[in-house]
Amino acid sequence: MSIQEVTLPEFNTDIDDLFARMNPEPQTSMEEEYADEMSDIDFSIFRHKLATIATEGKEVMAKLGVSSALRSEDSGTGVYTASGDMCGAAAGVYYHALSGQLPIKYTLSKWATEESVRIEDGDIFFSTDPIYGATHTPDQIAFMPVIVDGILVGWVSAVAHQADVGAMEPGLSAVARNAWSDGVRLLPQKIGSNYGLREDLVQSIGNMTRVPDEQVLDIKARVAACTRMVRRMKKIAEDLGTESFVGAARRCVDDGRVQVRRRLQEFNDGTYRSTVFIDGVGGDMGLQRIHCAITKKGDELHVNLQGTSPQNPFAFNAYASMPVTTLANPFFSYLLSDVPPSVGLLDQIKMEIPDGTCLSASADAAVSCSLWPTFLLQAAAHCATMKMAFDSDHRDKLSATQSANAVGGYGVGVNQHGLLAADLYVDPVNGSGGGARPDADGVDVFAGIWGNYMDTNDAEELEIRGPYYKIYSRIARDGHGFGKFRGGSGQDTAYVAHKVPDALSHGTMGFGTKFPTAPGIFGGYAGNTTPGAYIIGSDVIDRMRSGEWDAPNSTGELVENRLCEGEYNFDYATYPAINVTDGDVWMMVGAGGGGWGDALERDPQMVVDDLRAGVISEFTVKEIYKVAYDPESLLVEADETEKLRDEARAERKQVGKPYNEFIQEWEQQSPPEHALKYFGEFPGTVA
């Protein structure tokens, strides 16, 4: 196989073509000839080696990078066939590795035969353009070919979120109005050769951001990861022979296709729907709908997003290549969690997205916050696929939805060491609560909905890097969906600015302030809602110095009882950048996962245990779970509890209305007009 043999047709931005590029390319003649050369055992070892290489690359990137998101593994590394199909990955975030396919295929398409570029052993490529793979501008991708004896045998990529990308606001810009306000957009391009970076180009990329040194160092971390992976891949290809390597890499993809077909056959045919709602679009508040109808027939899955709200004038939009990668988490981390990841796992998914939605935005749309609408699509798809899979032998892989509020913050400015620094406060995002499971509660402080394998920030490391420190960090009280099994709670934390040389630009992004994002399942309630909250001019530092500061058990306790002086502010989860200085406090309440099943079926002892641990309030014990207990000993009063629960069930039957009667009254209602300005037609029609 020569490089020219895998050169692909001209790449364009057409929606259908982008979809096609997320699916495996046609098998090449060498892939076909050598696909079955290895024994099953040798193939299993080969595939394991690819996974280990990807994992090593991810660790190299995390250890060498400086951005907090990168170090907390909002990242992914992928290994690919010569044609750019993902045949192995390590997460972090699986869709980062999946999205690496597009810039590789773009490069094959555009640069393999372009005399001024070409593809050679040791070349280093880089891209930040969301049309060609980067899920949004901060998700920057380094990638390299693996060439042995002049033959292209594969690719590797290292993808991670960058804290600042030179958008119109620090961090990423929720209020961006168009693609030219999103920050650095680099087409897939060569930034180095012969395993060395072009320092002039790398410095130029850094120069486009607010924090050039961080950008440069993090590019080098990504490239170091790729270089390590290339070295490992070449060694295997040299040992096996290039043809065997090419055939086995492709077999990883094709085996994934077989596995997913087999798995889909086990689920009940039918259509499973879920509708979720976003309460803001970045620069403004307003409802948008994400609707997902999943029709499963035999071994095929058809996903129809008709009914999803239109593209909005801010940055909560995504290009149409994103929704496919979005499905990586529900599939790779749940329904197919026992199958090695490859793009073959998504091969049976056909997606239909009407033009002009917030998930199929035009090329000139701002998409720097593209993740947020896709988080909601993940929530919807998660819910629908779990219902599809309930009646199967894979019930142990199911859960309610993780939180998708994804409220994160950023701080950009000169730090206490006099250096320009940018950081994401990812704890409440990466530490969101997991969904409840069929036989257990969701995991507290679990992960963001887009990647089950991320971590939260290391608190001490953050405090060294930025002019602030944490004043408490808790598992959020009532911060989850209630149910027979409850969702996991998110992390509830707050920072105080300290030793700020001048002013620190701080803001947040996310949603789920007026409308929760993690639906419950089978009668479980949704996860919690979270506003933006900060205190200007607090006296927290003075109180700490004088020993008068008792860290609260929750942000709720802090704001309810005004535990420090200062000007308290509450806002939408996405509030624009403000300048903060010493003493200013910002609180970030993580959100939790959805509940599973009827709350009245929850074991009363588990309810009281949660109360004792501070994970739920007395209100929740009494009003939601209907548990009677002795307030001093916290012992459950079983008979009284049963009586309360019987009364609650009787009340339901008394208050609930027959369907038709209910619908007649319900259809007369609507949200306030200002809540519908970005919704599209209300209620409109859905698939």
Add this chain to the structure above:
Amino acid sequence: MADKTPSKVQVAEYLDINLDLEVWECNKCSHGLGAATQNYKEGCLIRDRSPEDIHQPIIEGEYTFAPDPEWCRIIECYCPNCGVLIDTEYLPPGHPLTHDMEIDIEQLKAKHSANEGQ
């Protein structure tokens, strides 16, 4: 898979499909909830609740830490017989309820009849 009888298949936490009768049934009390080709919610009792009933507001004002009752309602679907909470939906006021599970009954019958034969 937790079949209570050969003709019954549990397809959700609180929902069975009776394959002989082709109807939804409550998994807790076997109460019929209508034709399996229709939305099971049509056989339920439905209640519109303020989200503040469930998610306690912490402060007053526009941002209370709880969902906004003008933007978001909780729709609860109960079994009319035993009162178990079969499904919850968080919807804007007046938004149509979701037909969340539309199962192909013929394929379901074929699948479970094949399973029985094994």
